[in-house]
Amino acid sequence: MSGRLDIVGLGPGRQGLVTPEASAALEAAAAIYGYGPYLDRVPLRADQARHPSDNRVELDRARAALGAAETGRVAMVSGGDPGVFAMAAAVCEAVELGPEAWRAIEIVVHPGITAMLALAARIGAPLGHDFCAISLSDNLKPWPLVERRLAAAAQAGFAMALYNPISRARPWQLGAGLDILRAHLPGETPVIFGRAVMREDEEIRFTTLAEADPAQADMSTCLIIGTAETRVIARPALPPLVYTPRRAPA
Amino acid sequence: MSGRLDIVGLGPGRQGLVTPEASAALEAAAAIYGYGPYLDRVPLRADQARHPSDNRVELDRARAALGAAETGRVAMVSGGDPGVFAMAAAVCEAVELGPEAWRAIEIVVHPGITAMLALAARIGAPLGHDFCAISLSDNLKPWPLVERRLAAAAQAGFAMALYNPISRARPWQLGAGLDILRAHLPGETPVIFGRAVMREDEEIRFTTLAEADPAQADMSTCLIIGTAETRVIARPALPPLVYTPRRAPA
Numbered sequence: 189m190s191g192r193l194d195i196v197g198l199g200p201g202r203q204g205l206v207t208p209e210a211s212a213a214l215e216a217a218a219a220i221y222g223y224g225p226y227l228d229r230v231p232l233r234a235d236q237a238r239h240p241s242d243n244r245v246e247l248d249r250a251r252a253a254l255g256a257a258e259t260g261r262v263a264m265v266s267g268g269d270p271g272v273f274a275m276a277a278a279v280c281e282a283v284e285l286g287p288e289a290w291r292a293i294e295i296v297v298h299p300g301i302t303a304m305l306a307l308a309a310r311i312g313a314p315l316g317h318d319f320c321a322i323s324l325s326d327n328l329k330p331w332p333l334v335e336r337r338l339a340a341a342a343q344a345g346f347a348m349a350l351y352n353p354i355s356r357a358r359p360w361q362l363g364a365g366l367d368i369l370r371a372h373l374p375g376e377t378p379v380i381f382g383r384a385v386m387r388e389d390e391e392i393r394f395t396t397l398a399e400a401d402p403a404q405a406d407m408s409t410c411l412i413i414g415t416a417e418t419r420v421i422a423r424p425a426l427p428p429l430v431y432t433p434r435r436a437p438a
Numbered sequence: 439m440s441g442r443l444d445i446v447g448l449g450p451g452r453q454g455l456v457t458p459e460a461s462a463a464l465e466a467a468a469a470i471y472g473y474g475p476y477l478d479r480v481p482l483r484a485d486q487a488r489h490p491s492d493n494r495v496e497l498d499r500a501r502a503a504l505g506a507a508e509t510g511r512v513a514m515v516s517g518g519d520p521g522v523f524a525m526a527a528a529v530c531e532a533v534e535l536g537p538e539a540w541r542a543i544e545i546v547v548h549p550g551i552t553a554m555l556a557l558a559a560r561i562g563a564p565l566g567h568d569f570c571a572i573s574l575s576d577n578l579k580p581w582p583l584v585e586r587r588l589a590a591a592a593q594a595g596f597a598m599a600l601y602n603p604i605s606r607a608r609p610w611q612l613g614a615g616l617d618i619l620r621a622h623l624p625g626e627t628p629v630i631f632g633r634a635v636m637r638e639d640e641e642i643r644f645t646t647l648a649e650a651d652p653a654q655a656d657m658s659t660c661l662i663i664g665t666a667e668t669r670v671i672a673r674p675a676l677p678p679l680v681y682t683p684r685r686a687p688a
Contacts, residue, residue: 204459207551212454246684271558273684277566280681284671291673297559299551301457308521309547316527317579318587320570320596329567329686337568337594344590345583346570421534423541431530434496434523436579 190292193257195270195279197300198229200386205306210298217263221253222275226265244327246278254282257293269302273323273351303410304349307382310392312421312429314380314412317436319347324354324361331361335368342372347418347432350411354402362402362411369413373397378414378430381405394420394428440542443507445520445529447550448479450636455556460548467513471503472525476515494577496528504532507543519552523573523601553660554599557632560642562671562679564630564662567686569597574604574611581611585618592622597668597682600661604652612652612661619663623647628664628680631655644670644678 194213199205214220214230221227224240232238241249249264256262270276276297283290308315320341326334341348348369353362369377375398383391383406393404397413405411414432421429444463449455464470464480471477474490482488491499499514506512516525526547533540558565570591576584591598603612619627625648633641633656643654647663655661664682671679 199457204462205457205549207449207455207457209454269555269559271555271563271565273566276559276563277681277684280562280566280669280671280679281683283679284669284681291671292675294676295562295679297562299455299555299559301549301551302555305519305521305549305552309519309526309549312530312545312547313521313526315521315571316523316530318570318572320568320591321565322568328684330688333595333686333688337596340590340594341570344587346587419530419534421530421541425542426544429530429533429545431527431534433531434527434578436583438580438583 190294191257191260191262192294192296193253193279194263195276195295195297196263196265197269197298198226198265198267199301200268200303200306201229202386205301205386207298207300210300213296213298214263216261218260219256220263220265221249222265226267230265246275247282250275250279250282251286254279254286254290254293258289269300270297271299272302272321303351303385304412306385307380307410307412310382310385311380313431314414314418315347315349315432316434317347317432319349321349321351323351324365325352325358326361334365338365338368339372342369345415345436347415348413350413353405353409353411355407362405366397366400366402370397374416377416378418378420380412380430381409383409385410440544441507441510441512442544442546443503443529444513445526445545445547446513446515447519447548448476448515448517449551450518450553450556451479452636455551455636457548457550460550463546463548464513466511468510469506470513470515471499472515476517480515496525497532500525500529500532501536504529504536504540504543508539519550520547521549522552522571553601553635554662556635557630557660557662560632560635561630563681564628564664564668565597565599565682566684567597567682569599571599571601573601574615575602575608576611584615588615588618589622592619595665595686597665598663600663603655603659603661605657612655616647616650616652620647624666627666628668628670630662630680631659633659635660
């Protein structure tokens with residue numbers, strides 16, 4: 189008998205942003221796997237087994253869940269959207285490298301609200317035109333590739349979301365990345381730091397490329413970098429609205 | 439007195455993919471604005487005014503909703519996520535160009551599941567690494583800019599989602615765009631056409647860049663283009679899994 193693995197996007201962190209289908213998938217699971225802090229967001233239930241794991245053991249976690257899903261119904265939780273720098277790719281990789289039996293497991297990915305779209309929603313529409321999402325982590329890719337992508341995106345006029353900007357093991361990458369962007373974009377290009385967006389301890393900072401300070405980012409931060417066309421609308425009694433116009437010049 | 443405008447992402451189209459916060463915002467509105475077919479997804483209620491409008495009048499629709507929101511609570515519905523080629527940018531633009539009073543209106547954007555992330559979820563994790571989203575519509579930007587962005591994204595190794603690939607008024611752009619990608623990417627690069635994804639009439643087609651046929655796209659289609667590293671896992675009794683590995687070569 190072959191089972192099923194639901195890979196569930198929990199979004200930014202509050203319950204009102206989890207889709208009803210994602211919640212239903214969690215309820216139907218006999219066991220739930222995930223990075224500890226994400227698993228902690230799921231209400232405890234005595235008849236569900238819980239298998240928390242550490243950060244950065246994605247492939248081991250994927251294999252454990254697939255093993256259990258060979259004969260039962262299992263869920264894997266992911267922050268944000270499972271398909272954006274999260275667990276869906278690790279599960280696919282584990283299937284490709286794993287035993288033939290895992291190719292018979294039904295795998296259902298439940299999309300969620302990813303960090304860049306939560307931050308964009310909080311400030312207006314900074315990703316309102318062509319944009320890209322780049323992880324600044326060089327754990328699994330060489331840093332020169334990150335530099336090349338940042339330069340290409342800036343030159344081509346994409347708005348950008350930067351994931352994984354900084355960590356204890358990667359202290360200088362965000363500063364180096366901002367320097368590359370400064371070589372291609374005006375200093376007044378809007379930059380927004382969103383920390384713990386749509387959670388209780390949310391902090392959003394509006395700045396410019398010239399003034400952006402890497403020290404204001406941590407592991408819970410997503411950055412959005414505007415384009416040369418991105419507008420900031422000052423509002424007397426409310427935070428500014430930031431948007432990238434639908435219309436683009438040649 | 440200043441009111442409030444909620445810009446609500448309805449996701450792909452079925453109710454189980456609308457976040458509880460988005461649903462609550464719709465219930466709290468005295469009036470709802472939106473493109474007709476999106477408005478039709480919201481359950482009718484006798485005490486709510488409904489203001490459907492045509493496609494391609496985004497700015498007029500935004501102005502009407504902001505006018506009503508000066509003194510009341512109004513919602514604007516959007517397909518997918520309001521921040522991704524949808525209504526949030528048009529509302530911000532209307533605020534910037536509009537009367538000072540509109541800068542006092544509370545504007546709350548409710549994120550939703552955008553088409554590329556719905557399609558990605560249905561097939562694995564094709565956007566599992568750095569990626570970009572590009573609209574092929576040249577209604578509001580010059581076509582040469584689209585070409586430049588496609589070439590830049592392909593050269594830099596981004597996975598891609600293509601929105602607005604084709605319409606009656608824009609019949610040749612997808613074909614021209616695929617030709618540009620063919621100049622920079624291997625012919626076997628995975629290409630996925632997702633039509634009406636996560637709706638009842640969903641159609642998903644797996645092909646390659648060499649074989650991709652523009653005639654298979656329509657106005658309800660989103661395309662995902664893999665990278666040279668994107669993998670396709672054949673499964674005997676299930677559709678293939680497509681993913682872009684987290685690990686990238688130099």
